[in-house]
Amino acid sequence: MMMKKVLYAPSEVATMIAAGKTLILAGESKLLKQLPPGNWIGGTIPYFMTESGGTISQEQIYVTELPAAVTDCAIKTYTTANLANVYQDPSSNGFSVIIIPSGSPVHVDFALHAPGYDLFATRPLVGWISGTHLDDIGRVPPEVFCGLNPQPLTDAAVVMHVGLPDNTYANLKIVNIFAPGTGDTITFSASGMSATSAMINGAKQNFAAYLQANNIDTKMPLVANYNGAMINTSFQAVDPVTQTVKFYAPVFEGVEYKLAKPITDYVNSFNRQLPRDDVDAIFFSCNCILNFLYSDLEGKQTGGVTGPITFGEIAYQLLNQTMVYLMISKI
């Protein structure tokens, strides 16, 4: 596969925007703020998988340019008041790209309720949760940008609805190196981003105490089988005082979870699962900051697939510790 350049200086990106290109951008706030109005959306993050491997850059912007085959494109912002319409708004064949600021009300709304939105999963929705440098968590707010009026937004999602010709289609896929282990079956009595209790093989227990008593490595996610798709929920924190377990994505009532099997070699595990065919058809990809951190991906390549490293991945709904990619193929 021909490796293409993906990181650019703000001045180079400004030139692309002025030339009328339609772009999806990822970079530090100070860089995105320099860009002129145009057909672009962006989100804040300084971590990337690039052609030369995992990279941290606070001086360059990751650029994804829409392919020439695109027939139309509409950029829109959503708040909690209208985010539930995100699957209904576009009518044409195509896909939508969404960026949501981490920790915002729209993030929580999407995390908890996206599977219940009208027309859920009836159109590919790919995207990511914007973040900050890890040293800036809690001090610098994650932001998104709507290029039509490029002001930083901390309380809205930005979406690019993209149309494709009828002889092509967008296929949204994931790479998840985690698989459910063979241990206890874990369920929750309510959906949420945190839990105090869980049903362990049908018996109610304090979940934090269960994790501590069983010396569970919380770098490994919970994994659920969604009719063949393995979907993770990552642990954020276990509060020993309140005995509450916090997650980076919701656990859902009625879903059976297992703790993931341990992974010893992330990069090899990942590369084994990467698509072998049509890699050039990958239009957009992103991977999780937890994979970047726990697997020490800085400087390492992941099969030539590039994209922002994010605070959450979106493939129809919010995912964790997963690589998401969108391919555009001929029917």
Added chain:
Amino acid sequence: LKAQDISDSNWRNILLNGRNYKFQFLAVQFLLTRLKQKLQKDSSPSQVTNCINEIKFFFTKYENLPPVQEDLKRIMGE
């Protein structure tokens, strides 16, 4: 293959009886999970009909896509 060739009783079996097909299309996997969760809470006849209509609508809309054709083959046992 056409989604309309699958009977409502077949859709009902997919949604209510735990047969696990190895579906390929991610949207199918998510949608089925959501519909099964819905039916766990409420399996009244009207809810079952709503869920059958929803999955039929999806497969009919995308039946010309190669991965959806693969999933239709799985349902039809080919």
